[in-house]
Amino acid sequence: VSTTPAPAPPAWTPPPTTPAPATPPTTSEPPSPMPLPPSAPPAPRPRPTASATHAPTTRVATPPPPRPVAPPARPPSPLAPATLVPAPPPRTAPSTTRIPTTTPARGVHAGHEPTTRAPATPSLAAAPVHLKPLKPRGMSYDRTTSITVIWGFKEGGRGGSLKMDRQFDLRPAAAQQAAVDTCDRIAAHADLRIFKVSCWPQDFRDFLRSRRRAFPSRSLEKDLADFLLFAPQWVLDHVGFDRGGSVASASGRVPTWFAADFRVELDSHSSGRQTAPVMGRWEEYLDRESKLVASGPGKSLRRSFPCAPIFVRAEAELQVIGAPGSALSSWLVSVGCALIAVIAFTRSAFLSTIATFAIFATAACSLFAITTVFHWHFGLMEAVSLIIFCGFSVDYPLHVVQAYVHERQHGAGIRQALREVAGAVVAGCFTTCGAAAFLLLCEIRIFTRFGQVLIVNMLFSLMFALFWIPAVIELHSSFCCAPACCGRRAGAKVAAGAA
Numbered sequence: 001v002s003t004t005p006a007p008a009p010p011a012w013t014p015p016p017t018t019p020a021p022a023t024p025p026t027t028s029e030p031p032s033p034m035p036l037p038p039s040a041p042p043a044p045r046p047r048p049t050a051s052a053t054h055a056p057t058t059r060v061a062t063p064p065p066p067r068p069v070a071p072p073a074r075p076p077s078p079l080a081p082a083t084l085v086p087a088p089p090p091r092t093a094p095s096t097t098r099i100p101t102t103t104p105a106r107g108v109h110a111g112h113e114p115t116t117r118a119p120a121t122p123s124l125a126a127a128p129v130h131l132k133p134l135k136p137r138g139m140s141y142d143r144t145t146s147i148t149v150i151w152g153f154k155e156g157g158r159g160g161s162l163k164m165d166r167q168f169d170l171r172p173a174a175a176q177q178a179a180v181d182t183c184d185r186i187a188a189h190a191d192l193r194i195f196k197v198s199c200w201p202q203d204f205r206d207f208l209r210s211r212r213r214a215f216p217s218r219s220l221e222k223d224l225a226d227f228l229l230f231a232p233q234w235v236l237d238h239v240g241f242d243r244g245g246s247v248a249s250a251s252g253r254v255p256t257w258f259a260a261d262f263r264v265e266l267d268s269h270s271s272g273r274q275t276a277p278v279m280g281r282w283e284e285y286l287d288r289e290s291k292l293v294a295s296g297p298g299k300s301l302r303r304s305f306p307c308a309p310i311f312v313r314a315e316a317e318l319q320v321i322g323a324p325g326s327a328l329s330s331w332l333v334s335v336g337c338a339l340i341a342v343i344a345f346t347r348s349a350f351l352s353t354i355a356t357f358a359i360f361a362t363a364a365c366s367l368f369a370i371t372t373v374f375h376w377h378f379g380l381m382e383a384v385s386l387i388i389f390c391g392f393s394v395d396y397p398l399h400v401v402q403a404y405v406h407e408r409q410h411g412a413g414i415r416q417a418l419r420e421v422a423g424a425v426v427a428g429c430f431t432t433c434g435a436a437a438f439l440l441l442c443e444i445r446i447f448t449r450f451g452q453v454l455i456v457n458m459l460f461s462l463m464f465a466l467f468w469i470p471a472v473i474e475l476h477s478s479f480c481c482a483p484a485c486c487g488r489r490a491g492a493k494v495a496a497g498a499a
Contacts, residue, residue, distance in 0.1 A: 003104075009261075010206065012347035015173075016087070022067075023318050027352045034419070035140040038466075052486055053340045062493060065264055067332040068151045069120060076166050079194075081399075087329065090417075094342040102468075103236065108335040110234065114298050115196060120212070137180055139265060139267060142265055142268075143268055143269065144195075144264065144265055144267075144268065144310060145263070145264055145266040145267070145268050145310050146261050146262070146263050146264075146308065146436040147261070147264055147282060147307075147308045147311075148259050148260070148261050148262075148306070148307050148308060149247065149259065149262065149286065149304050149305070149306055149307075150257065150258075150259040150261050150297075150304065150305055150307060150383075151168065151179070151258055151259070151301060151302060151303075151304050152164065152165055152168040152240075152256055152257025152258065152302065152304060153165055153257060153303075153305060154302070162305065164256065164257070165302050166302070167300070167401075168256065168257065168301070168302045169226075169254070169300040170181055170220060170254070170255050170256060170258070170298065170300075170301070171220045171221075172216075172298065172300050173216035173217075173218070174296070174298035175192065175298040175301045176201065176215070176216035176217065176295050176298075177298060177302055178202045178296065178297075178298025179201040179298075180205055180259075181259055182200055182289055182293065182301075182304070183199035183201060183202055184287075184390070184445070185289065186262060186289070187199075187262070189285060191281055191285075192262070192264060192281065192285065193264050193265040193266070194263065194264050195263055195264070195265060196258070196262070197261075197262055197263075198234065198238075198260060198262075199239055199260035199261075200231065200239065200258070200260065201260070203227075203231070204217075204223075204224070207226075207227045207230070208272055209238065211226075212491075217384060218255070221253060221254060224255065225253075232260075238258060238259040238260065238261070239255050239257070239259075240255060240256055240257045240258070241253045241254070241255055241256060242254065242256050255353050255367045255374050258279075264278075268432065269377070270309060270314075270377065271317065271319030271377030271378065272308065272313065272314040272315070272318045272321065272379060272380070273318070273377075273482045274311075275310055275311065275314035276314055276318060276378065276488050277495070279306070279311050279314060282306040283306060285430075289304060289470055290302075290303040290304055300317055302463065311460055312483065313379075313380065316380055317379050317380040317383075320376070320383055320384070321379075321380070321383050325384070327383035328385050329373075329383070331363070331390060332474050334387055334391070335356065335359060335360060335363075335390060336392040338356060338390065338391075338393075338394045339349045339352060341394065341398070342355045342356060342394070342398055343476025344387070345398065345401075346401050346402065346404055346405050347405075348405070350476065351401045351404070351473075352401075354397075354401075354472050354473070355394075355397040355401050355469065358394045358397040358461075358464040358465065358468060358469055359390065359394055359397060359461075361464055361468070362393040362457060362460045362461045362464055363386055363389070363390060363457075364394065364452060365456075365460040366386065366389065366456055366457045366460060367386065368383050369389035369456045370453065370454075375450065376449070381446055381449060381450070382449075382453070383451060384427065385449075385453045385457075389454065389457040392432075392454070392461065392484045393457060393460075395428070396425050396428075396429070396461045396462055396464075396465035396466075397461070397464065397465045397469055399424070399475050400418070400421060400425065400465045400468065400469050400470070401466070403417035403418075403420050404417040404473060407420065412475070413474070413477065414470045414473045414474055415470075417445060417470075418466070418470060422466060425465060425466065426462065426464065426466070429458050429459070429461075432454070432458050433455045433458050433459070436450075436451045436455050436458075437455070438451075439454075440452065
C-alpha cells in the first residue's frame with residue numbers, strides 16, 4: 001500500500017477529530033498546536049487500505065477513550081522494510097473441542113486463539129497390536145478335564161485312601177521354592193497336555209514381589225494371611241489349616257495341605273479304558289517329582305498325588321467291567337437264572353432254549369445300538385444297564401412261550417397263542433417305552449442314556465418275542481415227524497373235536 005503526501009499547507013493546522021459512531025462528541029478542547037520548524041513540513045498520517053483478500057474483522061463496539069493528537073509520523077527506515085500482516089479471519093461461536101481434519105500450521109497469528117486438539121489415534125499399520133497366541137485345543141473348554149495335584153497327604157488310610165502327613169511343612173524357604181518349581185515343571189511337561197494352570201503358590205510369589213517383599217517368605221504365617229485377604233475364592237478352597245481354613249483364623253497359623261489345579265485336554269466323557277493311560281502318566285510323573293523333591297533341600301514338601309473325578313469313575317468302571325466277577329460274569333449269571341425260570345414254567349428244554357436265546361439276542365442287539373448307533377463308550381452305566389435289562393428281556397418271550405404251552409394242551413398252535421397274548425405284549429411294551437420317554441427330557445446325562453437304552457431294549461425284546469420265537473416254533477412243528485409227537489398231536493385234535 002502506497003501513500004502519497006498531500007501538498008503542505010502554508011500554515012499547519014491539526015486534522016479534525018472524527019467522533020466514533022454511536023458515541024456522544026467529546027467537549028474537551030484539543031490541545032494547542034505545537035509549532036514546527038519551517039524546514040520540516042508536516043507529513044500526514046498514513047492510512048492503510050483494506051486488501052480485497054482480507055475481510056475486515058467484526059469486533060464488539062466499545063466506547064474508545066479520547067483520541068489524542070498523534071505526533072508527526074517519522075519516515076520509515078530503509079533498514080526495516082514494512083511488512084503487511086494479514087487480517088485475521090472472522091471469528092465464529094466458540095465450541096468445546098474442535099478437531100481439525102488437517103494439521104494446522106505451526107505459526108499462530110497474534111489475533112488467533114490456540115485450538116484444542118485431541119490426541120492423535122495411532123494407526124494400526126504404524127503400531128500393530130501383538131496378541132499372545134492361544135494354545136490350540138482339540139475340544140471345547142467344557143469338555144476338558146481339571147486334574148488336582150494335592151500335597152500334605154500320604155497313603156495308608158482305610159480302604160487304600162489317603163491320610164494327613166504330619167511331616168509336611170511349607171514354612172522352610174526351600175519348600176516354598178520347590179512348590180513353585182514343581183508347578184512350573186508340571187505345566188511345561190508336554191505329555192500331560194496342560195493348557196491352564198491354577199497354582200496359588202505362584203500367585204503368592206507375585207503378591208510378595210508386588211509388595212516389595214522377599215520370596216520365599218521368612219514369615220509364612222503373616223505373609224500368607226495377608227495374601228488370603230485379597231485372594232479369590234478358589235485359593236481359599238485349595239489350602240487348609242490345622243483347625244479349619246477360614247481367612248480370619250489364618251493369621252499366625254501354618255497350612256497343613258495345599259492343592260493346585262491343571263486343566264488338560266482330556267474329554268470328560270471318556271470311558272475308563274480311555275482314561276486309564278492318562279491316569280497312569282500322571283501318577284508316574286508325580287512319582288518322579290516326589291523323588292526329586294525328596295532328594296533336595298525342599299524335602300519337607302513331601303509327596304504329591306493326582307486326583308480327579310474322572311479318575312475315580314475310571315477306576316470304578318475298570319473294576320466293574322474288566323476285573324474278575326465283573327459285568328460280563330454278572331450278566332451271564334442273570335441269563336442263567338432266566339433259563340432256570342423258563343424251564344420251570346414251560347417244562348420243555350426246547351422252548352426254554354429258544355426263549356433264552358431270545359434274551360441273549362436282545363442283549364446283543366442293545367449292545368450293538370449302544371456302541372455303533374449311539375457311538376457311546378461302554379462304561380459303567382452301560383454295563384449296569386445291560387445287567388438290569390436282562391430281567392426286562394425275559395418277560396415278553398416267557399409270555400409267548402407260556403401261551404403256546406397252554407394252547408398246545410388244547411390242540412392249538414402258535415397262531416392261537418399269538419392271538420391270545422400279542423395284544424397284551426404290545427401294550428406292555430408301549431407303556432414301558434412311554435414311561436421311559438420322559439427320561440429323554442432330563443438334563444442329567446445318565447438319565448437320558450438310561451431312557452434310551454431302556455426303549456431300545458424293549459423294542460428288541462418285543463421283536464424277538466413276536467417274530468423270531470413264533471417262526472422257530474412253527475418251523476419246529478413242521479419238521480416234527482416223530483411218531484410220539486404226531487400221535488400226541490392227533491390225540492389232542494380228536495379230544496378237541498369230541499369236546
